[in-house]
Amino acid sequence: MTHASSQPPNVRRLAVSVCGVVQGVGFRPFVYNLARSLELAGWVQNAADMVRIEVQGEPDRLDALLDALRNSHPPQARVDSIDVAETACEHDPSETFEIRPSEGNAAGRPTIPADLATCADCLAEIRDPAERRYGYPFTNCTNCGPRWSIIERLPYDRARTSMARFAMCPDCRAEYSDPSDRRFHAQPIACPQCGPALRLLGKDGNELATGADALAATVEALRTGRIVAMKGLGGFQLLVDATSAEAVARLRAKKQRPDRPFAVMMPSLGDVRRWCEVSDEEARTLASHEAPIVLLRRRGGQDSDDVAEGVAPGNPYLGVMLPCTPMHHLLTDAIARPVVCTSGNLSEEPMAITTDDALRRLGPIADAILTHNRPIVRPVDDSVARATPDGVQLLRRARGYAPLPIDLGHRSPTILAVGGHLKNTVGLGLGSVRATHQTPVILASHIGDLEHPLAVAVHRRAARDLVGFFDAVPEAVACDLHPDYASTRHAEALAAEWGVPLVRVQHHHAHAAACMAEHHLDGPVLALTWDGTGYGPDATVWGGEALVCDGAAFTRVAHLRTFALPGGDRAVRQPRRSALGLLFEIMGSRDTERVLGLGGQLNCRPLTRSGVAWFEPAELATLIAMLERSIQCPRTSSMGRLFDAVAAICGLPAVTSFEGQAAMALEFAADVNETGVYPLPLSDDTPAVADWEPLVRAVLADRTSGVPVGQIAARFHNALAELGVAIARQAGCSQIVLSGGCFQNALLSQRLHTRLLQSGLNVYTHRQVPPGDGGIALGQVFIAARQIEG
Numbered sequence: 001m002t003h004a005s006s007q008p009p010n011v012r013r014l015a016v017s018v019c020g021v022v023q024g025v026g027f028r029p030f031v032y033n034l035a036r037s038l039e040l041a042g043w044v045q046n047a048a049d050m051v052r053i054e055v056q057g058e059p060d061r062l063d064a065l066l067d068a069l070r071n072s073h074p075p076q077a078r079v080d081s082i083d084v085a086e087t088a089c090e091h092d093p094s095e096t097f098e099i100r101p102s103e104g105n106a107a108g109r110p111t112i113p114a115d116l117a118t119c120a121d122c123l124a125e126i127r128d129p130a131e132r133r134y135g136y137p138f139t140n141c142t143n144c145g146p147r148w149s150i151i152e153r154l155p156y157d158r159a160r161t162s163m164a165r166f167a168m169c170p171d172c173r174a175e176y177s178d179p180s181d182r183r184f185h186a187q188p189i190a191c192p193q194c195g196p197a198l199r200l201l202g203k204d205g206n207e208l209a210t211g212a213d214a215l216a217a218t219v220e221a222l223r224t225g226r227i228v229a230m231k232g233l234g235g236f237q238l239l240v241d242a243t244s245a246e247a248v249a250r251l252r253a254k255k256q257r258p259d260r261p262f263a264v265m266m267p268s269l270g271d272v273r274r275w276c277e278v279s280d281e282e283a284r285t286l287a288s289h290e291a292p293i294v295l296l297r298r299r300g301g302q303d304s305d306d307v308a309e310g311v312a313p314g315n316p317y318l319g320v321m322l323p324c325t326p327m328h329h330l331l332t333d334a335i336a337r338p339v340v341c342t343s344g345n346l347s348e349e350p351m352a353i354t355t356d357d358a359l360r361r362l363g364p365i366a367d368a369i370l371t372h373n374r375p376i377v378r379p380v381d382d383s384v385a386r387a388t389p390d391g392v393q394l395l396r397r398a399r400g401y402a403p404l405p406i407d408l409g410h411r412s413p414t415i416l417a418v419g420g421h422l423k424n425t426v427g428l429g430l431g432s433v434r435a436t437h438q439t440p441v442i443l444a445s446h447i448g449d450l451e452h453p454l455a456v457a458v459h460r461r462a463a464r465d466l467v468g469f470f471d472a473v474p475e476a477v478a479c480d481l482h483p484d485y486a487s488t489r490h491a492e493a494l495a496a497e498w499g500v501p502l503v504r505v506q507h508h509h510a511h512a513a514a515c516m517a518e519h520h521l522d523g524p525v526l527a528l529t530w531d532g533t534g535y536g537p538d539a540t541v542w543g544g545e546a547l548v549c550d551g552a553a554f555t556r557v558a559h560l561r562t563f564a565l566p567g568g569d570r571a572v573r574q575p576r577r578s579a580l581g582l583l584f585e586i587m588g589s590r591d592t593e594r595v596l597g598l599g600g601q602l603n604c605r606p607l608t609r610s611g612v613a614w615f616e617p618a619e620l621a622t623l624i625a626m627l628e629r630s631i632q633c634p635r636t637s638s639m640g641r642l643f644d645a646v647a648a649i650c651g652l653p654a655v656t657s658f659e660g661q662a663a664m665a666l667e668f669a670a671d672v673n674e675t676g677v678y679p680l681p682l683s684d685d686t687p688a689v690a691d692w693e694p695l696v697r698a699v700l701a702d703r704t705s706g707v708p709v710g711q712i713a714a715r716f717h718n719a720l721a722e723l724g725v726a727i728a729r730q731a732g733c734s735q736i737v738l739s740g741g742c743f744q745n746a747l748l749s750q751r752l753h754t755r756l757l758q759s760g761l762n763v764y765t766h767r768q769v770p771p772g773d774g775g776i777a778l779g780q781v782f783i784a785a786r787q788i789e790g
Helices: 027-037 059-071 120-126 170-177 211-223 245-255 269-275 280-286 326-335 355-362 453-469 486-498 507-519 568-573 575-597 617-629 639-649 661-669 693-704 709-731 746-758 773-789
Strands: 012-021 041-046 051-057 078-087 097-099 198-202 207-210 228-231 236-241 263-265 293-297 317-321 339-343 368-372 384-388 391-396 414-417 427-430 440-443 476-480 502-505 525-535 541-550 553-560 688-690 735-739 762-764
Touching: 012 059, 027 041, 027 051, 027 059, 027 097, 051 059, 059 078, 120 326, 198 211, 207 211, 211 228, 211 236, 211 326, 211 368, 228 355, 236 245, 236 355, 245 339, 269 280, 269 317, 280 293, 280 384, 280 391, 326 339, 355 368, 384 746, 391 773, 414 453, 414 773, 427 453, 427 773, 440 773, 453 486, 476 486, 476 773, 486 502, 502 507, 502 773, 507 525, 507 541, 507 735, 507 762, 507 773, 525 568, 525 639, 525 709, 541 639, 541 709, 553 709, 568 575, 575 617, 575 639, 575 693, 639 661, 639 693, 639 709, 661 709, 661 746, 688 709, 693 709, 709 746, 735 746, 746 762
Parallel strands: 041 097, 228 368, 263 317, 293 384, 414 476, 476 502, 525 735, 553 688, 735 762
Antiparallel strands: 012 051, 012 078, 041 051, 198 207, 198 368, 228 236, 236 339, 263 339, 293 317, 384 391, 414 427, 427 440, 525 541, 541 553
């Protein structure tokens, strides 16, 4: 670079601000090498809210740099906006291009990616004996490795992560400082000489092995049927040989998880194809840098090393994941068989993230604990996805996706949303960003059900963490309408502490709004929000709703006919209670007792496949008395409870261990070739009422006459699809949103979606957030923003 007097007259200097996911993805090294290759001068720097660049040179070279920033940036980056302004040229002839230290004097913005699965280059290194990171379980680079699980504050630099305690060795320092190395400014860089290390502990905490020996001993433990608790990227996981029925059964008993499916980790895509049917889109999703658990239809097989039926009992699908960290790759390479990989917790508890917590809570479950000394800043569970005709849909949003921002699509103040009670996730709307013309909403990683005090504590920490991490000042707090949720009570306390408004959002309105936010829909839209439970403004339990939503307002235009739930929430895991409520509604006390009282007989055919009665005589008498007197029998319009009731009548589980189990069994039982439809008439009232009584009577008649359960289940699903079309026609709305936990049912979703499209309607489903309660926080932000903005 020459002095100003000898500079070419067309030299310019630009100040460039790049917003988006541009930290932790090798963006500064990319800019550095790009500018050097174009012989430009200046600097690049991380800020808390963006990447800043000043660059000086000839116009055509500057244009080439800007074009590359937009179109050739690192694949894990996401560029939302590039702001360019002229600035005064520097006259220092010695100026080159440099990476400057980060500055952190601005409010945090969503600039970092989610945790990234191991890249091909790092995988090749850990498998090559000639490489110094051969067999090293914490290998990473600018293209992969931990991000959200280790960062403590912005901007993203090593000193602000849990890697700060590991001083780089000379070799790592050289790589970190070399612009030609893919570890140039890779903040989690590590190697066996200077990075985190493994330890294998006994359940009492005594050290059994370290380093490579710890991994080898873990492999041997799994091969011999033992249970290992392993500290993964975002928390502890429980591992066991997935081909050993005995080992899987032992894990179920110790984890107190009798039925809910386990996820399975398989060594390679080739192994996945051996055990499951895999489409091209499913294969891409499995191998992506998000690397979620993907629901895949399992192949039939009688091999001795087949995945044990107990991994997903009665389920035609397996939740399958590929290894997402070097540790997982090394383990599956060595064991060379599928491994159950499930959250490290007891049922209903959050997963452990520290070794002390794992010893205390997982010691009674695991035979050994594989841990390491890299702290986990915040828990990050595995994401779950499935392929649909419209693309990949998330069922649980966590590793690989959180905290990637979702653009709200309209102006918003800063809002904290605390989500619902089940499958809880908290969200933070960061307010409108002038530079990007976007309103980012950050959803924390999946937390789970707030049924346990430990889960409630994690929920509260997650809310504080989001606010503190992004240095946000909430102008409102949004919560569910239900007054007794733990999340609602927390929201009330936060709103009072901060002196800001509390916005209460009806549960199903939030479901609808979450899908509207994803697709930037303003309304009016017709939202079919079908799920298990949601607090209704009329003091009933909603769940089979049709809402016309426009802005911050909604109108209930249709719903299922209500019925009584004996025992209230106890019906969630006792489908027999939902069935009893339906039968009592249409038969009264005497006929219901006659049908169920003596051995559970229905015209001499058992209601249950085993012929065992749903209730003991005394219990049945008590429940019928409760129904007669309307004591502890809230009325509900829940679609989820209707699923449960029909499943129970079909002889499927009358008592379950997790919500949705009976509905899943009904879905899996359905004969996909059956075209019959049960009657489910819709009234002309306002709101319209869908009367399930003709449907239930038809189901009872088919059960009595011996119609196969597969046909009954299919006719039930077909009836719901036709109901959705009837509601849409009656509402006269062309935009249809499908949201709520019932739309995790692939058969229902596909049949209803198809029928709505055939009717000439525009149909919107979830993609970036789950259709269940994991998306509620996004909907709460959407509604609260609309209310506040007017």
